[in-house]
Amino acid sequence: MHSLHLVIKMKEIDFKVYGMICPSCKILLTKTLKGIEGVKKVSVSLKDSKAHISYDEKTVCQRRLIHAIESESFEVDKWKK
Numbered sequence: 001m002h003s004l005h006l007v008i009k010m011k012e013i014d015f016k017v018y019g020m021i022c023p024s025c026k027i028l029l030t031k032t033l034k035g036i037e038g039v040k041k042v043s044v045s046l047k048d049s050k051a052h053i054s055y056d057e058k059t060v061c062q063r064r065l066i067h068a069i070e071s072e073s074f075e076v077d078k079w080k081k
Contacts, residue, residue, distance in 0.1 A: 010040055011057040017049050018075040032068050036060055
């Protein structure tokens with residue numbers, strides 16, 4: 001019997017998120033992003049106004065992530081390092 005292992009290449013992206021003013025904002029944004037099919041890991045920093053997302057780019061696109069952030073009334077830019 002052969003075992004099939006699928007390797008999913010995860011993509012990572014950082015977004016600058018404007019409008020997060022309290023811990024509840026962080027919780028809301030984390031929950032929203034984690035609820036998207038294809039998103040594997042989310043880290044939101046209230047202090048840095050930043051969202052770090054690991055996702056399967058075959059399942060979800062950056063535009064969908066941006067839309068999810070904006071749907072919670074936050075503004076977003078790609079993180080500039």
